[in-house]
Amino acid sequence: MSNQPLPAVSFQGVTKRYGVVTAASGVNLDISQGEFFALLGSSGSGKTTLLMLLAGFEKPTEGRVLMSGTSVSDVPPHRRQIGVVFQNYALFPHLTAADNVAYPLKMRRVGRSEREARVNAALGLVNLSDRGSSFPSQLSGGQQQRVALARALVFGPDVLLMDEPLGALDRRLRDQMQLELKRIQGELGITVIYVTHDQSEAMAMANRIGVMSGGRLLQVADPETIYAAPSSHFVARFIGECSILRVAATDGGKGYEIAGARQSLRSPAKDPFDIVVRPENVSIRASVEAASDDAFGVAATVRDITYLGAGWRVALELSDGQSLLASIMRGDDVAGRLAPGLPVVARWAPASVAVLPTEGSS
Numbered sequence: 460m461s462n463q464p465l466p467a468v469s470f471q472g473v474t475k476r477y478g479v480v481t482a483a484s485g486v487n488l489d490i491s492q493g494e495f496f497a498l499l500g501s502s503g504s505g506k507t508t509l510l511m512l513l514a515g516f517e518k519p520t521e522g523r524v525l526m527s528g529t530s531v532s533d534v535p536p537h538r539r540q541i542g543v544v545f546q547n548y549a550l551f552p553h554l555t556a557a558d559n560v561a562y563p564l565k566m567r568r569v570g571r572s573e574r575e576a577r578v579n580a581a582l583g584l585v586n587l588s589d590r591g592s593s594f595p596s597q598l599s600g601g602q603q604q605r606v607a608l609a610r611a612l613v614f615g616p617d618v619l620l621m622d623e624p625l626g627a628l629d630r631r632l633r634d635q636m637q638l639e640l641k642r643i644q645g646e647l648g649i650t651v652i653y654v655t656h657d658q659s660e661a662m663a664m665a666n667r668i669g670v671m672s673g674g675r676l677l678q679v680a681d682p683e684t685i686y687a688a689p690s691s692h693f694v695a696r697f698i699g700e701c702s703i704l705r706v707a708a709t710d711g712g713k714g715y716e717i718a719g720a721r722q723s724l725r726s727p728a729k730d731p732f733d734i735v736v737r738p739e740n741v742s743i744r745a746s747v748e749a750a751s752d753d754a755f756g757v758a759a760t761v762r763d764i765t766y767l768g769a770g771w772r773v774a775l776e777l778s779d780g781q782s783l784l785a786s787i788m789r790g791d792d793v794a795g796r797l798a799p800g801l802p803v804v805a806r807w808a809p810a811s812v813a814v815l816p817t818e819g820s821s
């Protein structure tokens with residue numbers, strides 16, 4: 460026996476089909492107690508399906524779902540100790556905020572005085588102590604979402620599921636709510652599974668991210684690893700800007716050659732592979748100024764320049780015809796000289812290179 464605590468949630472070989480559509484496919488995933496886990500993927504990738512299977516509103520076609528090591532196949536939704544918050548708050552319009560929050564307690568036959576105490580605590584947690592008597596129509600979108608959150612937490616669930624909960628809010632309110640959700644999660648130590656299609660939201664909030672596509676979980680890792688070491692072309696492209704470059708392996712995979720330049724890899728890679736380079740890791744110098752030493756550098760031409768405020772995004776064409784993005788900051792030597800057609804030398808450090816298995820024909 461190991462003395463690892465049991466995962467709060469486990470998906471074991473879970474597949475869900477709706478007729479000919481496979482909404483979730485062979486999903487294996489353990490989520491730890493107290494973890495803030497983000498399910499990230501574009502629309503239709505199967506995120507909501509996984510939440511529905513966990514909450515018990517749907518049954519898996521294959522596989523099973525466990526909570527704290529016990530299969531919940533035969534446990535109805537209201538017995539699973541799971542709170543759920545959706546994008547459309549789904550508040551009862553004819554009930555006050557306090558009565559909305561009290562609802563799950565009434566369902567569970569919690570007595571009046573305890574109910575009042577718990578409702579007050581939950582409204583306090585979401586900073587709405589003074590709005591208990593307001594009806595949903597009298598509250599802003601952000602406040603309604605707080606009420607929905609209080610309602611999901613009031614009965615002390617083990618796991619909180621949130622399905623694109625901030626999608627209907629504007630940018631500023633969303634940033635503020637992100638911080639608040641993190642605070643609340645920290646205070647309660649609750650396990651959160653958070654569905655989003657927004658990679659920056661997932662990066663900002665989660666301890667770990669699971670990237671989904673076509674019902675499959677492509678990669679599960681902490682945000683830094685997902686960003687710096689994506690496991691596939693899809694994940695690399697989905698998480699922020701990057702360039703994926705075709706290279707020729709050298710030295711049996713200890714290094715690579717691109718457009719006549721050679722660089723060693725930090726660790727050997729299995730041939731054939733591509734490399735991923737993030738724009739912020741690329742530096743460029745005008746060719747006339749580049750030192751003619753034997754350091755790694757790839758000849759390129761500036762094709763396009765986009766002003767971003769803090770700097771510029773520069774699209775380059777390498778001498779072998781491949782495209783490379785670089786982000787250039789205000790203070791960079793080359794900044795004042797950027798112009799389409801400018802011949803440059805592009806560089807990046809071996810430590811900033813991620814290696815991907817080459818895919819079919821792209």
Ligand code: ADP
Nearest residue numbers: 477480482500501502503504505506507508509
């Ligand atoms: P996401 O939440 O990532 O946008 P969903 O889990 O909602 O994705 O959907 C995954 C796939 O399953 C989609 O192709 C969707 O159309 C399909 N799907 C989801 N729910 C149902 C359902 N109740 N009946 C039929 N197809 C469904």
Ligand code: MG
Nearest residue numbers: 506507508622
């Ligand atoms: Mg969805």
